[in-house]
Each structure stands twice: as C-alpha cells, then as structure tokens.
Amino acid sequence: MYDGGKITAGLVIFLILITFPFWYNRGKASTTPERPYPKDQKACVEATNYMKASHMQLLNNWRDNVVRVANRIYTNKNGKTFKMSLTDTCLDCHTSKADFCDKCHNYLGVLPYCWDCHLTEKGKT
Amino acid sequence: MESSRRKFLKIAGLSVLGVGAKPVLDSLVQAGEPTYATDQEALEGTHWAMVVDMKKCRDDCRDCITACHRGHNVPEINNAKHEIKWIWNEDFKHAFPTQEHEHLAERLERQPFMVLCNHCDNPPCVRVCPTQATFKRKEDGVVMMDFHRCIGCRFCMAACPYGSRSFNWFNPRNYLDDTNPDFPTRAKGVVEKCNFCAERLAIGKIPLCVEACKEKALVFGDLDDPNSEVRKILRERFSIRRKPGLGTGPNIFYVI
Numbered sequence: 001m002y003d004g005g006k007i008t009a010g011l012v013i014f015l016i017l018i019t020f021p022f023w024y025n026r027g028k029a030s031t032t033p034e035r036p037y038p039k040d041q042k043a044c045v046e047a048t049n050y051m052k053a054s055h056m057q058l059l060n061n062w063r064d065n066v067v068r069v070a071n072r073i074y075t076n077k078n079g080k081t082f083k084m085s086l087t088d089t090c091l092d093c094h095t096s097k098a099d100f101c102d103k104c105h106n107y108l109g110v111l112p113y114c115w116d117c118h119l120t121e122k123g124k125t
Numbered sequence: 126m127e128s129s130r131r132k133f134l135k136i137a138g139l140s141v142l143g144v145g146a147k148p149v150l151d152s153l154v155q156a157g158e159p160t161y162a163t164d165q166e167a168l169e170g171t172h173w174a175m176v177v178d179m180k181k182c183r184d185d186c187r188d189c190i191t192a193c194h195r196g197h198n199v200p201e202i203n204n205a206k207h208e209i210k211w212i213w214n215e216d217f218k219h220a221f222p223t224q225e226h227e228h229l230a231e232r233l234e235r236q237p238f239m240v241l242c243n244h245c246d247n248p249p250c251v252r253v254c255p256t257q258a259t260f261k262r263k264e265d266g267v268v269m270m271d272f273h274r275c276i277g278c279r280f281c282m283a284a285c286p287y288g289s290r291s292f293n294w295f296n297p298r299n300y301l302d303d304t305n306p307d308f309p310t311r312a313k314g315v316v317e318k319c320n321f322c323a324e325r326l327a328i329g330k331i332p333l334c335v336e337a338c339k340e341k342a343l344v345f346g347d348l349d350d351p352n353s354e355v356r357k358i359l360r361e362r363f364s365i366r367r368k369p370g371l372g373t374g375p376n377i378f379y380v381i
Contacts, residue, residue, distance in 0.1 A: 046159070061161075067271045070262065070327050071161040084161075087306055117272065117309035119198075 033103040038093040045074065045082050045089070056112075059086065086118050166329030170347035172266045173321055174376040175335070176358045177239055181342035184236055190214075192337030193319070198310045200300030209291040211319040212241040212334055220367055221379075233381060239343075241334070242289040242319035243367060244268045246374030250281035250290065258316075266376065267321045277314040286371050290318045348376065 044051045046058065062084040065071040074082045083089050094100040097120045105112065190212045194201070202208045214237035218225040221238075248268045250259045258274035259281050261267070282290045296313045304310060308324060311317050322332035330336070335343040346355035355378070358364075364378040 063273060065161045066327075067269070067273070068260065069161070070163060070167070070264070070323065072164045072167075072327050073162045075160045075162065077159055087309075113312065116312040119304055119306045119309060121306065 033107050036099050041093045045076055164328050168326045168329055170265050172348040174348040174355050176344045176355050176378045178342045178380045181340040188337045189334035192333045196305055196333045197308050198304050200297040202300050207294045215240045243375030243377045244321055249284040253280040253284040267323050272311055272315050275315045286368055290316050292316050
C-alpha cells in the first residue's frame with residue numbers, strides 16, 4: 001500500500017461529507033407542521049385517520065367518478081352524502097389551501113398538480 | 126378427560142383458525158361501504174345532439190361564444206396559432222367544404238356559422254387517443270376529455286376533421302382576467318375542447334351556449350327521444366351536418 005495516507009484521508013473526507021446532514025442537524029428534530037382544522041365542522045367526509053393516510057386515493061376515485069362516470073354524489077360509510085368537488089366540498093371547510101394543503105405537502109416534498117387547474121378562490125387564479 | 130397430543134393439536138389448530146378468521150370475516154361484513162351515485166337532478170338522455178337554426182342566428186351576436194368561454198375559463202388568445210376554441214365562427218365554405226358551390230345563396234356565403242365539437246357517433250379522436258383521455262360516454266354519447274390524463278400528444282388534434290381541439294401552448298391562466306371557480310382551468314401542455322357542458326348536464330342544466338342564445342337558435346335534446354324538440358325540428362326541416370362523407374356521424378345539425 002503505497003498511498004495509504006492519501007486513501008485514508010480521502011475516506012475520512014468522504015465519510016464526513018456523506019454524514020454531514022446527520023451531524024449538522026443533530027439535536028434539531030424538525031416538527032411536523034400544524035394544520036388548522038375547520039372549527040365549524042366536526043367530521044370530514046371519512047374518518048380523520050383515513051383522510052390523513054388515503055385522501056389522495058379518495059380524491060382519485062372522486063375525479064374518476066365525476067369525469068368519467070358522471071357520478072357526482074358520494075355516500076360515505078355512515079350514509080352521509082357529499083358532492084364530489086375539490087373546490088366546493090373540500091375547500092368549503094378547509095378554506096385556506098396555503099395553511100392546510102401546502103404546509104404538509106411542502107414538508108413532505110410532495111408537489112401534486114391539483115391547483116394547476118382547480119381554482120381556490122373566486123376571481124383569483 | 127384423557128388428553129392426548131392429537132387432541133391438543135386439534136384444539137390448537139382450531140383456535141388459531143378462529144383468531145385468524147375474525148379480521149377476515151370483519152372486513153367482509155363491514156357495514157356500509159362508500160358508494161357513488163349520479164345527481165338526482167341530472168338530465169336524462171341517451172343520445173345528446175344539438176340543432177343550430179342558422180335562420181335565427183344573428184351575424185353580429187357572440188352570446189353563445191362569450192357564455193361558453195367565460196363559463197369554462199377558456200382563455201382569449203389573439204393569435205390563430207395559439208388560440209383556444211370551444212365554440213367559434215366559421216365561413217360556410219370552411220364549415221361545409223363539400224357542399225359549397227359558386228352560386229350559393231348570398232346569405233349563407235357571408236353568414237358566420239357557429240361551430241363546435243360535433244360529439245360524433247364514431248369519433249376519430251377517441252380511436253387515436255393513447256391514454257383514453259378522450260372517451261365517448263356510452264350512456265349519452267358525449268365525447269369527453271379527461272384533462273387529468275391528457276399527455277398532450279395531440280393525436281386527437283390530427284384526427285379531428287373539424288379542428289375542434291385546441292392545445293395549450295401556454296399556461297391559460299396568464300390569459301384569464303376573471304375565472305369561474307365552478308370549472309377548472311387547464312394546464313400548459315393539455316388539449317381541450319367542448320364537453321357539451323357535461324358538468325351542467327350532470328346537475329340538470331342545459332349547455333351554456335343554448336341557455337345564452339336569446340334568439341333560441343340553438344336547441345339541445347335527446348335524439349333517441351322521438352318527442353324531443355331536436356327530433357321535431359329534424360322531422361320538419363331540412364338539415365345538414367359537417368363533412369358527413371367522412372363517416373364520423375356528427376351530432377350537431379344545421380338548419381339553413
């Protein structure tokens with residue numbers, strides 16, 4: 001081993017660089033964003049835990065039903081009916097897209113393109 | 126009671142089966158799965174069509190175009206290469222190229238014809254769409270677009286013999302002053318066209334253009350219903366369709 005010193009030094013630098021994010025952020029655990037829940041509503045279209053985990057599947061089913069099958073009315077497990085509409089139903093309660101959707105999506109680095117087309121407020125694009 | 130290894134294993138096996146089966150049975154008998162249904166107000170029809178009475182249509186009127194484009198957030202782009210069209214005006218010779226001749230009535234020659242997607246019986250756009258973003262509804266014959274699935278390949282634009290489809294070269298929101306929150310805008314890179322106001326039919330309303338026409342030149346109805354107004358007009362008066370020789374079976378009829 002002729003260049004042992006250089007190799008070892010290179011390995012040490014490599015290890016420092018690759019572990020940099022871990023020790024740089026040591027002790028500073030980031031907190032999950034607080035989302036404001038609507039005050040005037042007690043329940044979402046489905047149970048909160050289900051919505052947290054599966055709102056994207058639900059919205060996907062809604063979109064396929066509305067656009068492709070012309071079904072507009074959703075009846076949940078408890079028999080309550082809702083109009084399947086992102087702008088009307090979802091945003092009726094979760095009035096602030098920035099506070100409710102964006103906070104969590106930004107935290108997770110998820111960038112859905114719902115709002116490229118769907119509108120959040122009247123007269124605004 | 127005499128106990129043997131055989132008996133012990135039997136009981137143990139049955140217990141495991143019982144414990145394991147519970148969640149399976151629970152999921153099977155779970156009460157009330159979510160269901161999807163149509164709006165009760167929805168218009169019922171099995172073959173939607175429109176009749177355009179060109180004798181009632183005024184040359185200077187753009188009410189139907191304005192209502193449609195405003196209602197569907199269609200951007201106004203003043204560049205023929207980039208414009209988005211759901212309903213627009215066309216000369217007779219361009220709308221009906223095979224039926225034009227040099228002794229055509231002067232009125233028809235100068236009159237702008239209101240044209241839109243023909244919601245064909247045999248739509249070529251549906252056949253060529255690789256993602257099934259464009260599809261024909263079996264229930265009522267409306268040729269629909271699922272903007273979510275459009276990949277912007279523009280095969281449909283090449284296939285449509287009526288030029289009824291437009292491509293969004295730019296983000297349409299940059300060209301919209303005011304938006305209708307009840308209908309989404311489109312995104313850059315997506316093809317769009319008239320959807321026969323499917324979103325209104327679903328809640329029991331007739332298409333925006335028909336509603337906006339003060340002259341009652343546009344009539345919307347079900348071709349399968351012999352008592353519908355469209356059938357009545359088609360029974361009594363001579364009507365033409367755009368490029369009938371292509372075999373696409375347009376469902377927009379023009380009474381001239």
